[in-house]
Amino acid sequence: MTAPKRKKARANGEGTIYQRKDGRWEAAGYVLAANGTRKRVRVYGTTRREAANKLAEKVADSNRGLPVATADSTLGDYLTYWLGTVAVHRLRENTHTRYASCVRLHLVPGLGTKKVARLTAKDVRTFLDRLRTTCQCCTQGLDSERKRCCAVGECCQKQLAPSTETYVHSVLKVALEHAVCEDELPRNVARNVKTTTHQPRRFRPLTAAEARQFLDAARADRLHALYELALRTGLRKGELLGLLWEDLDLTTGTASIRRSLQRTRTGGLTHLPTKTRASERRIALPTECIHSLKEHKGRQDKERETAESAWQDSELVFTTPTGGPLDPANLTRRFRNFLNRAGLRCIRFHDLRHSTATLLLEQGVDLVVIKELLGHAHIGVTASVYAHVRLRLQRQAIDTLGNALGGQDDDPDDPPAAAVVL
Structure with a gap:
């Protein structure tokens, strides 16, 4: 009697791969985590090969000593991993420095102990509300060496500017978006939180x-x-x-x-x-x-x-x-x-740039031309920054039309210019 053929064992390091009830393939294996321990990660794909390739890529990075973020790690560990292995290669140095400062001063103290997988939109909203109303001298101990203000019990209520709060929220969204792209999170909960719209910085460009x-x-x-x-x-x-x-x-x-x-x-x-x-x-x-x-x-x-x-x-x-x-x-x-x-x-020196755009708009130059001259990535940037100028020009245009419609010098029997066929 012929013995039944034994099922071929998985290769060493291949991990576990199986098809889920929803039809997707799931692969799981152990990799080096951001905190130095070995953690089990799960990746997904529409085919068995896709899931296996994703897991193999993470295992290969782990074998080279590169930590891999896992959903069961804390947000503080994940942000440390993201700054050191992902953002550092995608951002300009000064931008990376600002991101790191934002993580160190605000995100880690406020949300660092939360598990990434258990982070909710309510957690993010509560954190931002607390960030908006908390005195930064008290939170960061800014006056401990100077022995004044909060250090002597006289809180100055030095709160973050609305633009800084928006920036902190943006950094968190960017970091969590990477976890979504890496199939570590099903969705970016920070995107479900809407922050209050702050007034843009006012600038006074040079007049003509x-x-x-x-x-x-x-x-x-x-x-x-x-x-x-x-x-x-x-x-x-x-x-x-x-x-x-x-x-x-x-x-x-x-x-x-x-x-x-x-x-x-x-x-x-x-x-x-x-x-x-x-x-x-x-x-x-x-x-x-x-x-x-x-x-x-x-x-x-x-x-x-x-x-x-x-x-x-x-x-x-x-x-x-x-x-x-x-x-x-x-x-x-x-x-x-x-x-x-x-x-x-x-x-500011940068206000010379604002002056250029404002003066060009006031002279009737097309917004597309100004966008190309300034080197804006999208015309929406140009339109939003100089919305106040466009509003003033609209009012001038409306007033000009009003003067034309309210004029008494025209013969009422004359046809409008637009009706003339050339």
Whole structure:
């Protein structure tokens, strides 16, 4: 009698794979968790092969020493894993630093002990409500060394700005979304929580008269070309400081925006890619900017001769007197001093960019053209930021129409212009 054929054993490390009642395939195995222990993870797929491949990928990462987040780990452990192994490769360094600060100061103290799998929308809502109403001096012990305010029993009720609360909520949503994509969570509970809409930061762009005064005063400044380029094109501070001479074509009057100069914690002054893919663009240079850039080039050549061996050949358009890159923080201080000397009201450097867009809108330039000039990723960004300008223009248009409809000079028997067939 022939013995029954034995079922082939699973390969070592393959884990458990079976088909669920709902038709999906589930695979489970042990991997290295974020807290250093070995945890059992489960992944899902529409076919057996898909589930097996997902599990094999997690086991391979675990064998290389990379921890894998699990749904039964705490939110604090998961956020530590996400920052160190996922976000660090997807975010710019300064953005990653802000995310890490947000996690350390707010998310871990408030929700860190919660299990990821048991986190509910109510937990997130309660956390945000508490974050909104809690004094940050008390929570973070900001005055413990200074021995004042909350440290001596006189709470100052220093609460978070609404924009900061929204930012904390956004970081949590992004982190949990990764867990959903990795099949660790069925849904992102943070997305079910709606935060209060805060008023955007108000800015007061330069009026046309103030802009003319600004340009007149800038002619005597060493960075005349930079200030004029900022106001006439709306380039960001980092984009201006990252410009190389090879990016400019002063013959055809164009500039290619390819990079941004920023100071990072680990690399110091560093050339980084533009803020978004849409920010990498080619723009037309105004005639006035072409003239000022040519004058700036001549001044820079004289500075190179004066500096001799001390000159740093960075190929940057805007540099220190010895050819080195301009620090963004130093430019901010220099800009503030320039405004004081010129007798202009104090604005942020970024408000020059807002001034560009506002003045263009007031001159009737199409929103799409402004979006491309500023390098916004979506036209919705341009429309929302400058909604107040568009509302004012709508009112002017309505008033103009009202004047036309209420006029008494027209002959009532004359047909409207729109009825004329050409």
